[in-house]
Amino acid sequence: MQQQINREPALASKPRNRLANSQHLAPYLFVLPFIISFLLFFAYPLINAIIMSFQSVLPGEVTFVGLDNYRELWNTDFADALYNSSRYTLFTLLLLIPIPLLLAVMLNSKKMPFSNFFRSTLFIPALTSVVVAGVVFRMIFGELDGALMNSFLHLFGISSQRWLYSSELSMFALLVLASWRWIGINILYFLSALQNIPSDLYEAADIDGAGTRTKFMKITVPLLKPITVYVLTISIYGGYAMFTESYMLWAGKPSPQNIGLTIVGYIYQQGFQYFNLGFGSAIGVTLLGITLAVSMLQLILTGMFKKEE
Amino acid sequence: MKKQGLVTLAAMMALSMGLSGCGGAGNNTKNATGSAPVKTDNAQAESTTNAGGSAKAEKLVFWTFVDAHQKFMESMADSWNQSHPDKQIELEGTTIPYDDMHTKLLIALQSGVGAPDLVDIEQSKFPNFMKGTPQLVSLNDILEPELGNIVKSRVEIYSKDSTYYGIDYHVGATVMYYNKELMDQAGLNADDIKTWTDFETAGKTMLEKTGKPMITFEGNGNWSWWPAISQQGSDQVDKDGNATVDTPVNVQTMQFFQKLVKEGVAAVAPGAGHDTEEYFGYMDSESAASVFMPFWFMGRFTDHMPDLKGKMIIRPMPAWTEGGNRSAGMGGTATSITNQAKNPELLKEFLSYAKLSKEGNIQIWKQLGFDPIRTDVWNDPAMKESNKYTDYFGTDIFDTLLSVKDEIAPVNIREISPKVFDAIRNEAIPMIFIDMADPAVVLKKVQDSLK
Numbered sequence: 018m019q020q021q022i023n024r025e026p027a028l029a030s031k032p033r034n035r036l037a038n039s040q041h042l043a044p045y046l047f048v049l050p051f052i053i054s055f056l057l058f059f060a061y062p063l064i065n066a067i068i069m070s071f072q073s074v075l076p077g078e079v080t081f082v083g084l085d086n087y088r089e090l091w092n093t094d095f096a097d098a099l100y101n102s103s104r105y106t107l108f109t110l111l112l113l114i115p116i117p118l119l120l121a122v123m124l125n126s127k128k129m130p131f132s133n134f135f136r137s138t139l140f141i142p143a144l145t146s147v148v149v150a151g152v153v154f155r156m157i158f159g160e161l162d163g164a165l166m167n168s169f170l171h172l173f174g175i176s177s178q179r180w181l182y183s184s185e186l187s188m189f190a191l192l193v194l195a196s197w198r199w200i201g202i203n204i205l206y207f208l209s210a211l212q213n214i215p216s217d218l219y220e221a222a223d224i225d226g227a228g229t230r231t232k233f234m235k236i237t238v239p240l241l242k243p244i245t246v247y248v249l250t251i252s253i254y255g256g257y258a259m260f261t262e263s264y265m266l267w268a269g270k271p272s273p274q275n276i277g278l279t280i281v282g283y284i285y286q287q288g289f290q291y292f293n294l295g296f297g298s299a300i301g302v303t304l305l306g307i308t309l310a311v312s313m314l315q316l317i318l319t320g321m322f323k324k325e326e
Numbered sequence: 327m328k329k330q331g332l333v334t335l336a337a338m339m340a341l342s343m344g345l346s347g348c349g350g351a352g353n354n355t356k357n358a359t360g361s362a363p364v365k366t367d368n369a370q371a372e373s374t375t376n377a378g379g380s381a382k383a384e385k386l387v388f389w390t391f392v393d394a395h396q397k398f399m400e401s402m403a404d405s406w407n408q409s410h411p412d413k414q415i416e417l418e419g420t421t422i423p424y425d426d427m428h429t430k431l432l433i434a435l436q437s438g439v440g441a442p443d444l445v446d447i448e449q450s451k452f453p454n455f456m457k458g459t460p461q462l463v464s465l466n467d468i469l470e471p472e473l474g475n476i477v478k479s480r481v482e483i484y485s486k487d488s489t490y491y492g493i494d495y496h497v498g499a500t501v502m503y504y505n506k507e508l509m510d511q512a513g514l515n516a517d518d519i520k521t522w523t524d525f526e527t528a529g530k531t532m533l534e535k536t537g538k539p540m541i542t543f544e545g546n547g548n549w550s551w552w553p554a555i556s557q558q559g560s561d562q563v564d565k566d567g568n569a570t571v572d573t574p575v576n577v578q579t580m581q582f583f584q585k586l587v588k589e590g591v592a593a594v595a596p597g598a599g600h601d602t603e604e605y606f607g608y609m610d611s612e613s614a615a616s617v618f619m620p621f622w623f624m625g626r627f628t629d630h631m632p633d634l635k636g637k638m639i640i641r642p643m644p645a646w647t648e649g650g651n652r653s654a655g656m657g658g659t660a661t662s663i664t665n666q667a668k669n670p671e672l673l674k675e676f677l678s679y680a681k682l683s684k685e686g687n688i689q690i691w692k693q694l695g696f697d698p699i700r701t702d703v704w705n706d707p708a709m710k711e712s713n714k715y716t717d718y719f720g721t722d723i724f725d726t727l728l729s730v731k732d733e734i735a736p737v738n739i740r741e742i743s744p745k746v747f748d749a750i751r752n753e754a755i756p757m758i759f760i761d762m763a764d765p766a767v768v769l770k771k772v773q774d775s776l777k
Contacts (some may be wrong), residue, residue, distance in 0.1 A: 075458025076435055093775070113495050161596050182545075182598070182760055268602070269425060271748050273546050273756035289429045291744055292454035294436070 025273070055286050070298035086299035095300065097275040098283040099307075104188060105279070106256025106311075109195050113252055114245060117200050121207035122237060136208075140201035150198060151265020155181075158266070159188045181266060184276040191277070203248055210244035211237070246319045250312055260285065282309045285292045328416050341595055345545065357365035382415035383407075384669055386676070389431065390446040391424040395659070397497070398693045399444075402680035415676060424448065433460040435664060443667035444677065447492060449658040452484055453741045455491070462491040463663040463670050467516065468678040469493065472700075477655065479736030480699045484660040492660025493681045496696030498554040498620040499727055499734055500643060500654045505636045508615040511535050516616075516641045524646045529591030532615050540591050542605070542614045543583055545598030545759045549619055549656065554579045556654035558646050558733050562750060567740035569776040572769040580765035584758055594759045606630040615706070618643050620656040621697040621727070628695070628718050635718045642730045655737065682718065704728050742776070749776060 073082045073229035100325075120139065124132045142150070157165040158180035167177040180186045213236065222232050238245075267277050271286070280300065288297025316322060348485040388402075390396050403417035420442075422430065428451045434441035435455070436494070447455060455462060469481055477497050484492030504516040514528050529540030543550040555561065560575040586592035597604030600619055601652040611618065612681040619626075627638060638727060642652035660717045661681060663673045680686045687698035688708045696716045703709070709724040710716065716723065754772045756762040 074436070076455075077459035078463045156603075159597070159604055163610070179760070182756060270546070270599075272751045273598070273752055273760070275752060286748075288434065290423070290451075290454075290748075292432055292457060 027222070053226050059244075066298045067300055069295055070302045072295045072298075074294040074311070082295065086296045087303070090299060090303060092190050094275060094278065096278075098278045098280045101188075101275075101277065102257050102259065102279045102281075105191060105195075105255055105259060108188070109191050109199070109256045110249065112192060112196050113199050113203055114248055116196070117203035117248075118241070121199065121204045121211055122233065124204065125208055125211045136204070139204055142198050143201045145198070147198070148263040150194060150263055154170050154194045155266055155268060158187075166308065180277075182273055184274075187266070187272070187276050190266060191259075191262055194257075194266070195228060200250075203252075206244055206248055208243065214240050215323055242319075245317070246321055249315060253311055253315060254308055257281075257304060257311075260279055280307075341397055347427060351458070370470055371453050383416040384672055385416045385418060386444055386667075386669075386673060388417055388419045388444040389427055389442040389444040390419065390421055391427045391448070392446065392659070393421045394694055395446055397422045399661075399680060400688065401693065402686060402689065403676070405685075406676055406679055406725075413672060413675070415672070418604065431664075433461050435665070437599055438666070441664040441666040443669075443673055444661060444663055446480075446659050447484075449483060449494075449660070450744055450747050452660060453739060453743050454485045454493065455662075457741060460486060460489075460491055462590075463665055463667065463674070465490045465493065465663070465674065465677070466672050468682065472682050473679075475702050476699045477701060477734065479655060479734070480658065482736060483658065483739040484662070491661040493659050493677065494658040494692055494699055495681065495694065495703075496622060496658065496733060497698050497699055498655045498657045498729060500617055500618055500620045501726060501730075502615045502618045502641045502643050503623070504639050504641060505612060505614075506639045508536060508538065508612060509534070512615070516639060519644055521640075521648065521650075522644045526586060526589075526591060529586065530589070533590050536615075538612075539593040539614045541616045541618070542585070542593050542595040542600070543587065543759055544600055544755065545594040546751050546756045547599040547601070548747055548755070549600060549751070550583065551576075551580060553582070553618065553620070553654035553656050554736075556656070556737055557643065557651045559651075559735055561738050562744055562746050563738045563740050565738055567738075567742055569742060569773060571746065571754070571776065572766070572773040577766050577769050580754075580758055580769065584762065584765055587759060588762070597651075598756070598760070601626065610634060612637075622657060623693070624715055624719065624723075625695050628714050638719055640719050640723055640726050642726060642733075651730075651733040651735060653733050655734045668692055675697065675763045701731055704731070748777060 069102050070086055071081055071083060073080050073085070094211055123129055124136055124139075126132075129135075146298070159165075159167070160168065160177065160179045160181070162171070162177050164177075166180060169177070170178065180190050218236050218240075219232055222236060227235070258281055259279050263272065263279055264285075265279040266272075272278060281304070283306055284300045287293045287300060371488070388396070388399055390399070396476060399418055400419050403415055407414050424665050427449070431441060431445055432448070433455060438554075441461075447503050447752065465481075466489060473481075479499055480494040481490050481492070484490060484494070503515070506516070507534075510514055512528075514530045515650065519525050519528050525540070532540040552562065555576050560570070560573055560579075562569065562571055562576075564570045583592065587594060595605045596602070598607045598647070600623070601616060608614070612631045617623075624640075626716060627634060643654075645652050651740045661677060663670055663677065681690070682700070682701065684703055684706075686705045687700040687705060690696050690698040691703070691709060692711075692713060703726055704724050712721075736737070749772045753775075754768050757768045758765050
């Protein structure tokens, strides 16, 4: 190292080498691998998908069809998919933000016994494969009397239900699966944020005689806002991107009367099951637009674009 | 030293690029050409047979979504190698999950790289591969000489403009599977049931005597309605590729089946299909007396409903009118050669050996339990030899098949078929059998949506 520093002035005269050792260039060089993989695996497919959304793609025959694929979007299947995805997203937001938040506060409390045990139990579902979870939940929500959910209903004198044949009941099944799987992850986000709230704020509140609820509403919730907005953003994305859960719940077959069809499921159906790649791309581009619009709206409403005061 | 620094930097970049970008691309290629390992026992078997051959073995990649098909093809490759020492092949078979395999194949054919030489394509997916310019090899020269010996419709469903692109494993003749024990309990004889009217009457007796439904129908599948309309010469799609969902015959059939459900003679299969865990458990505990499904469904009985062994018998379907058709060919998987195959001529010879020859067709029954497409082997003594199917259903399986041999109408598989199948499975059948909606209204609505 010493040697290198000593030699520096002598070699500085060569412009090419100066460029290579330049401090300005180094950061770009170090991020280059990311940029290359981004261009190759994200930007290129994205641009290609946009181009394909204006094409009819058949083996050996690719033709431009203008806006035809987008015009085709005006159909009941897409409407069903959009409705299901939006409904699912909305419900997951209502479940997956308040519940993990409360659980995280409880787990963070010193009064909570076995908090480490609960932390790990709540997190374990996140490590399970969705495919496996989907199969297990399909059994849980089976229609026979012996299925777990139906046996549970029998305890209250309610008769067996065909969970996966009604729009409402199957949405409930999807939400149970989503909650089981994602609560742990969101708890983790909230826990890490909670640990960053300085304890002297709570101590000061204690001195002022604030109760638990006041402390929660006036200190915890406002200080958790950045992380809450982050969780909100990824949950919106996650809700609209949901596919595997519904795919597995109906065993890879289309759900009756599209009750489990999501937008990504529709892309899969059109693109790969019917080999309508052009139309599939058009759905994908539309989904990108929808997710972007919803996320932007949410960020504007939560004031994330305002300058910090 | 500066130069050295530059070299180090370049090496670092190359390394990180290799790890991120190129690494991924490498994986893709590997996946596309069949990443799953070749079965070692097979590789060994082949290497032993190869040792005797004089020529260098030609490597052939085969994709399928059924493990048993892979084993069958591997065994056929072994016996091919023994009888063709000058044309040795090394079959590298891979079983990939159903949806995954068809998707990979579509992408490989679309992009022009990475497709296997030989591939299994399921019937309802086949129309996707007939779109545009088919990327499969014409099989006319091996099929045309055999058309007299095979069930022609089993290759016609895989054709476009008089060119054949695939050969099925089986006919898929639909048959009735009766639980003889339950029939005896109700004092019924399966051989007396000739028509669907007889069946309804028998069903009422069954319900009265045992309290159990006579039959189950699929609640979101196509295997109950399609064979029944095919029996009457009707279909969901006509020859020209138009949807024909709501023709009078189709509506009447659905109305009749719905009536059976309302009467309690029929039940909707738990799990809404005949291929679900719930149904297997239900049927295995003798909760219904019969079911009609294609011949290939035998394997579901032997593998998933072990308690019914020795209790089930196979009989023709009831006819709709006296002398009417008593079976229908349903489902299927074609083996095709892709246009990326390096040696299509050799592949055609091998495919013909595996799936068109007498020996191949006998092996299809012995190893896979299918009704082979070559009907002249149906009365071969090999069909009565003891195996897990004859042990389960008795030795008269092929007698039933021979009796309905000429009563299997062809089905139309056209470009619109995947869409029609989905509309029937997702929309029509659940509405009719689960929500009990009026079949005429439902089928008309589905037909209109397909226009």
